[in-house]
Amino acid sequence: MGGFLDGKAALVTGAASGIGAAIARAFAEEGAQIALIDQADTSATQDHITAAGGESFGLQLDVTAEAAMTEGVAEAVARMGGLDLSVASAGIADDGLLTETSLADWNRVIGVNLTGVFLTGREAIRAMTAHGRGGRVINIASDHAFFGWKERSAYCASKAGILGLTRVWAREFGPDILVNAVCPGPVETPLLLDGITPEIMARETDIPLGRVGQPDEIAAVALALAGKAGAFTTGQVWSVNGGSAMP
Ligand SMILES: NC(=O)c1ccc[n+]([C@@H]2O[C@H](COP(=O)([O-])OP(=O)(O)OC[C@H]3O[C@@H](n4cnc5c(N)ncnc54)[C@H](O)[C@@H]3O)[C@@H](O)[C@H]2O)c1
Incomplete structure (x- = not known):
């Protein structure tokens, strides 16, 4: 590879x-070594990368746990000898009608989707700054950052919040570190399929491209941001949504 x-x-x-x-x-296919971070087992991703001749290792971490993230990212960076690229994609979508949303429900979604991105970005940028190599940070938000969606108070707020973090970090750490957000529309993954409702199906049929996206189509945009195509891009939001939202 x-x-x-x-x-x-x-x-x-x-x-x-x-x-x-x-x-x-996708990053491994282009030759990067990857620290695979998730609270779930990452061995399927690692096996896929190994079979294709790439290099990766897993770290089982909860992105909301500050001390574990600090130690885990430091361990990953030490093992790889630095850090050039950081992608925050961990997220959840269990939400509900506002009047039935407890503070615990709110905190759970904001915790993973926003605090998790904060902790990931902070630890990654600390490492990039310490090694003086610059870097690229990519935050996965959502088309829900742009339009309200019923029963998604915390989810929509968390995704809009990610855009704020992205813009601040782009200003704080340019020109060495480039920070961008990617906003997918509906993509065929367990997260989408878990929360599928007739309303979501109706919205999908209204997408100009007439279908949901595939994870590889989001990865292609992350690859662009990680490479030459992303060299003059920071603080931006790249929508990849088949036309579901036209912000
Ligand atoms: N699938 C979609 O339609 C869609 C659309 C827009 C945005 N997104 C965003 O894309 C990102 C990835 O979602 P996906 O569709 O691949 O979902 P997914 O459920 O397939 O993957 C999410 C991953 O995050 C991990 N995760 C959840 N909580 C975690 C925690 N506390 N610590 C560590 N890992 C944790 C899960 O174990 C899982 O592996 C999310 O941020 C999601 O909001 C997805």
Whole structure:
């Protein structure tokens, strides 16, 4: 294996499944070594990468746990000898009608989707800054950042919050570290299929491209942001949604 990410070190959260797994596989295919971070077992992603001749290792971490993330990211960076790329894709979508949402429900979604991105980005950028190599940070948000969706208060708020973090970090850490967000529309993963409702199906049929996306189609955009195509792009939001939202 080898490509334009040869010699690069990357971490990807949410790497056990869906979009995170697809990004990890795509980065490894281009030659990067990948730390696969997830609270779930990442061995399927690792096996796929190994079978294709790539290099990766798993770290079972909860992205909301501060001390574990600090230690885990430091361990990953030490093992890889630095860090060039960080992708925050871990996320959950269990939400409900506002009037039935407890503070615990709210905190759970905000915890994974927003605090998790904060902790991942902070630890990654600390490592990139310490090694003086610069880097690229990619935060996976959602088209839900742009439009409200019933029974998704915490989810929509968390995804809009990720765009705020992305813009602040782009200003704080340019020109060495480029920070961008990717906003997928509906993508065929366990997260989408878990929460499928007639309303979501109706919205999908209204997508100009007439279908949901595939994880590899999101990974292709992450690859672009990680490479030459992303060299003059920071603080931006890249929608990959078949036209589901036109912000
Ligand atoms: N699938 C879609 O339609 C869609 C659309 C827009 C945005 N997104 C976003 O893309 C990202 C990836 O979602 P996906 O569709 O691949 O879902 P997925 O369920 O396939 O993968 C999410 C991964 O995050 C991990 N995770 C959850 N909580 C965690 C925690 N506390 N610590 C560590 N890992 C944790 C899960 O174990 C899982 O492997 C999410 O942020 C999601 O909000 C997905």
